[in-house]
Amino acid sequence: MSDVSVTIYNTEGKKVGTAKLPPEIFDVKINPDLIQQAVITQRANARQILAHVKDRSEVRGGGKKPWRQKGTGQARHGSIRSPLWKGGGVTFGPRKERIFAKKINKKMKRKALFMVLTSKVEDNELILLDKLELKEPKTKLMTKVLENIFKENSKSVLVVIPKKNENIIRATRNIPKTKILRADSLNVLDLLSFKYLLMPEDAIKVIEKTYGAVKTA
DSSP states (O other): OOOEEEEEEOTTSOEEEEEEEOHHHHSOOOOHHHHHHHHHHHHHHHOOOOOOOOOTTTSSOOOSOSSOSSSSSSOOOSOTTSTTSTTSOOSSOOOTTOOOOOOOOHHHHHHHHHHHHHHHHHTTOEEEESOOOOSSOOHHHHHHHHHHHHSSSOSOEEEEESSOOHHHHHHHTTSTTEEEEEGGGOOHHHHHHSSEEEEETHHHHHHHHHHOOOOOO
């Protein structure tokens, strides 16, 4: 691992210096398979089970045999709740008892996170600010900051802040293709869902404190 430096900008889009990033977080070897595993696990664990059909024990009615066993000239039936009947139970349909959750250990999850952060640095998609503050929770103020940085407002940006800031949160939530996240709540899926990662320099310390380095054997 070597020293990793990135340019620091102010909210007007001007270069004001450089900062060294911790190499154990922002300069690790990238393993696409591990990143994919982390994404699949996160999506699976966030999946909601909505589709659910009733089997023959759950549908209403059918307590009485529809007709006698023999002598009617019709097929034998014991209940109108049979899957053969309209309005009866469903065979092999989706059930709410299905489990899609997957597991990934903490070390692998953190490694995948560091790999994505490393890729942001390598692709020049990590934008570091000296500070990020707004006097009022106005969308136009945050939009102006993004325009100063990116020169256009069509970029997808994940804004990471070191701690909760109501002004920034309220000013960002209505901007298209932009999401705000606290530095102690980073995850692989959100990082990959947005092209650029924008954060003030203070957020780096929070990331170091929250996730630390992964010890390799």
